[in-house]
Structure formats: C-alpha cells, structure tokens
Amino acid sequence: MTKKNLALNLLAAASAACFAASALAQHKPEDLVKHRQAAMSLMGWYFGPIGAMVNNKMPFDAKLAARNAGYLVTLSRMPLEGFDPSTSGAKNTKAKDKIYLEMDKFKRHMEKMQTEVDKLDKAAQTGNEADIKVAFGNAAKSCKSCHDDFRAK
Amino acid sequence: MHGQRDAMQGGAAHDERPVRVWDVPVRLFHWALAGFFAFQFWSGETGGNAMQWHLYAGYGVLSLVLFRILWGFFGSTYARFASFARGPAACLRYARQLFSRRPVPSLGHNPLGGWMVLAMLGALALQTVTGLFANDQIATQGPLADLVSDAWSDRLSSVHAWNFYVLLGLVSLHIVAVLYYRLVKGQNLIGPMFSGVKRVPAKLAESAAPRPGGAWRALIVFAAALLAVYLVVQRPF
C-alpha cells in the first residue's frame, strides 16, 4: 500500500465513521419523539392486560401474561434512545426538558424499570398469579416514578 | 385558657346553651370523607396495585360527595346550603372581626366557613368527576375513560392531578382555620363535629330552629347516591 493509498483509505474510513455517526444523529427531533412515544405506547399496550388480570378486571390467562411480559423485556430497552437532547423544546411531547440536564437520574429510572420488568417476566414464566401481581405492582410503580419526575402532567 | 377568656367576657359561660347543630349524617359524612381523602392521597401517589383500591375508594368518595350535595337541600337546618351560603355583606361584616380575639359565635357555619365548605365540596366534585375519566398512562383508567377521546382523557387526568393540589390547599386552610379558632378565638369547633352539639350564648340559642333531617330521609338520600354511582360506574344498561 502506497503512502497515498493509505492516506486515502484512512480518509475513506474516517469519513465513513463520520457519516455513520451523523446518520444516527440525523434523526429529526420529531421522529425521535415519535419513536419514544411509540415505544412507550407499546409498553402500555402489553402492560395493561397484565394489570387487568391481576386486579380481577379480566380472567387470568397465564399464557397471555407470559407472552406480554416477554415482549416487555425487549420493549423496555427501546425508549431511551428516543430521548436525545436534540428533542428539547420539541412540540407534541410531554417529556420535560430537564431530562437532558439530569440524564443520569433519567437513566437510573430506565434501568430500574428494566429490572422490574425482568422480574415480571420471571414471575410470568412460572404462571403464578400471586407472584405476577406483586411483580406487576412494582413494575407499575417504576413507570410512575419516572413519569412523576420527567413527564409533564 | 378557656376559663380566662370566659372570665374576660364577664361569665358568658353561664348563659351558654347547647344546640344540636350537626346531625348524625353530617358528622358521619365529615369523618368518613377525612379518612377517604387521606386514603386517596396515599393510593394516588403510590400507584401500582394501590390504584385498583384508589378506584374502589373513589366510588365511595363519589357517593359521599353526592350524598352531601343532596343533603344540602334535604338535610337538617344547618346542613342546608341555604342556611350557610351568605351574601357578600354578611361575609364582609364577619371578616372584619376575624382577626380579633373575641369569639363571634354562629349556630351553623359562620359566613366565611360556609363558603369554605362550598369551595371544598366543589373541588371534591371536580376531583371525583375527573377521576372517572382519567387514565394514568400505565395500566389504570377510570370507568368512564372509554367514553371520551384519549386527548380528553389526558386533559381530565391533568385536571385530576392539579386539582388535587387545590384540594390539599383547601383542606390545609380548613385545618389551620379550625386550630386558629381554638387557639386564638377560643372557639371549639372540633368537639361539635363529634358530638353534634355546640354551646352558644343563650340569646343566639333562642333563635335556633334545629329541624332534624331524619334518619330515614338520610338513608333514602344515601341509597339514592349509592345507586347513582353504581349506575354510572357499572353502566348496566
């Protein structure tokens, strides 16, 4: 490889890296907002029926509970990347801008929720309704404590 | 301290007579509501599985509030709104002596206290009705949330969340006022809410016209309130 080729290659690699990075950052703020709201909505979609079951508002269905809890494990990993500082001041969002000033705290809330959802999944796989109820309650509290801090009422 | 004040009034205590001002339904309503309010505060802030109990207890509060509104028209003398919703002149006259240490007794609610009661009942009505349509974006929704669009349910949830602070402010003011009357004006308002009996100067007592609401009427009105809440929540038709 000639020196010139090396330089060209480096240049290409560097620009590719830049491009990849900028491609990530290129999401428009409105799309990021849509992304995180979609992720949250899906969590609500699969979370709700588990709550309805353990609070006697619909018949208990161990299979459905296990399926939903399994989905939630994956879903709970999704919303974080939608909370990008570029969305501060965005329209149509209830996310408070202080998220980007207190990112550590926000992430701790996310991780806490993921831990509780993992526990809910474990309980749901055993099919024991009493255990699911306890795990559901704790997971719901982890949603609420983040909403109380970072979601406008 | 009480004795001292009585002495200052030249033995007013001797001319005091007991008058039954708060009927049993009003007293039961009051203390049940206080308990429910504390429970709703706790369960609403706690979330999780407590939310289901927030709804069940919410139906209880709704029944109580509805009962009290009806009892404001059909209840005993001093339970009626007409007896304590006073005009601006009476309120102003009363307000002028509010900060003097001299007690100015009233038979039922005093003019300002009457409006305080109406304010609390109004805020409670708003709180309970918005709760019916609210959702918490997690896994709980009020029994009527499905009747309105998501946007309206969210708006009413916001009202439910903010109006709670209004209620908390009113309740705090209510408690501070009762303590102020006890400690500064030497008027015990707490005892009568347990016993139903207020001791007032003889002259005022003579003008009293306590007409009981009647236990049967109270039961019928309460049953009507329960039935209305049941119909709204369960929507059997």
Ligand code: HEM
């Ligand atoms: C004295 C009456 C009530 C009080 C003091 C009260 C208080 C509260 C509080 C403090 C919250 C938490 C709000 C937040 O997260 O910031 C809440 C939430 C909620 N309440 Fe009530 N509540 C009352 C009655 C009711 C009733 C009658 C219902 C329905 C039947 C109801 C349904 C709800 C629902 C669905 C939520 C979740 C909405 C949200 O978190 O924004 N509440 N309530």
